[in-house]
Amino acid sequence: MYREYLFKEPCGSRGVDFEKELNEEQRGVVFSKGGPCLVIAGAGSGKTRTLIYRVAKLVQDGVPPTGILLVTFTNKAAREMLSRVESLLSLDGTDVWGGTFHHIANLILRRHIGLLGFKNNYTILDEEDRADLVSMAITEFGLNENKRFPKAATVSTVLSLAANLSVGIDRIIADRFPYMAELIDDFMLIDEQIAGRKLKLNALDFDDLLVLLKRLLVEHEDVRAHYSRLFRHILVDEYQDTSKLQADVVDIVAGGHRNIMVVGDDAQSIYAFRGAHYENILGFTNRYPDAVVYKLQTNYRSTQSILDLANASIMRNKKQYLKQLAATRGTGDLPRIVRCASTEEQASFIAKHILAEDVDLNEIAVLYRSHYHSMEIQMELTRLGIPYEVRSGVRFFEQAHIKDILSFLRFVNNTRDELAFKRALKLYPGIGMKTSASLWEAFAKKDYSIPFLGTDGAAQGLSSRARKTFRDFYNLVSLLSDTGADTGGKLPSDMLLTILKSEYEEYMRFAYANFESRLDDIRQLINYSTRFKTTTEFLSEMALVATVVSPGAEEREKEHVVLSSIHQAKGLEWKVVFIPWLVDGKFPVIRNGRNDGSDGISETESDAIEEERRLFYVAATRAKDRLYLSYQEWLPDKGSHNTAIIKPSRFLRELPSYAYETQE
């Protein structure tokens, strides 16, 4: 899906009709010359489509010698972009590299990582893996004796922000987590420790992919020159969500020719929590004073009533480019604010209205702030037999049993991957923390050589039960690694089948009550893996493309309602949209600003509210025809069994009365 695109023959487009397909504003963008260019594009303005036609134009002009880099932010957007590019163009003779930042970084790093001290079969660690590393460091330094020491995930967040904003850990803590000021030294110690550890593991985390890409480009003139020549034009979608680090990388690559076009909507910036740098888009014209600025302000998606509500809401934000979206589709129905007594009543209202709407179920979505907001709604939809798809919650590839089976591949692919080794080994009965740790220690001393695991020396000191299962582990692992040797690498799907045929399946049957459904997931995984030729490629994809729905689920149920977090709904549209849980403290989320280190991602209170308001804006502008905003008056109060009276969200209260009608 997100392969790099390399085509050989002379290029051509499939009869793209720019005149017919684009309006005047969009044509301005598409026909712009090289040089820096900023496109501010409102919701529903066809911004991605414009970007794709720009690619078509470049291809048609035969950008010499080759090279367009098309970067976007989420996997979903990348996938859609590439498929649309493909449908529009027969891409020959032009290299179009398209994908997410992380994906592109991985493609480039695999070729040059040796320059930075890693081997090119490095493992990509997910958040959980990194949190594990942090935990290990915390234990090692005895920091957990301080009962109030923050959780590993919190530490990880701080490290990630520092990387993405390209500043020191001390700055992040001072600016955003002042109550942890006395822990700065500990954090830096942990950072250093896990950096060394990752080198040893031959593993990179998500942030490293970008940090190291930047370092590669800065430190190696020839590499930089190569990619600057290769990518003669750089286009970045969703620019408002890029981090400082990502913008730096883009600036460096574009440094040679300055053919950089960025497209974004500052009103839709919703990723500050993970280091999105608002200044990138607000300050673009300062960094590129000669940039041409285009605004796309015509909305093709929503009715004027829906836009009026969204505009009225976003107007309250101070930091933004001023723009007023105008609809092309007429007034339409007023958005409706619905008061419900309880969460259950809200769920039942939504379910009933879904049945009452005279549109396809595919044209209906429920968009919420937090995953758990979907619980009661799911129950109600199930009860009434309304088909739905949940696009949030645990990601398919992040489920424990998927990660379990993948850890065998990870280990065989990169035998220095301590995390994978231990994870796989601990699946065997009789082997736990201590045993796996001591086995790893011995294994590392023997140069990470798999045959050593089969010797008597390795099994020394194990209980007889552990000895037997360890033998099973060794047999499997050597089977997996052996077969690859002469064929130049075994197919990932074959390896997965081998694992399933081993004792592992027995152990799993014994260990899990829901064994059958887990087995189903694994079969799907195997099915999905058949499209990959190498383990490295397969594992990269698993790490970088965290699909929420199980692969292949698209074909499952043709017609269904979508339940999704707002973050994941970005860029999509439906005729009818429900936004539940518009309750003060839930949306916007208010976290008590206490000093317990539990969280505190936002810079200031008002910045946080503004980001939440942008999120509300994104949600509202997903609707084409009808928008239902609902809240409940009573919420169970945890602690007591009473219920507490609560207020509707400030985002509802601050709306002008002309913008909506109410319903009891």
Next chain:
DNA sequence: CGCGGAGACCTTTTT
């Protein structure tokens, strides 16, 4: 040392 059970605690968003 492994492992299962019981109970506490918490749940924002994602590459």
Next chain:
DNA sequence: GGTCTCCGCG
């Protein structure tokens, strides 16, 4: 609902 922690048994 899911994960983390503590405890006692084999």
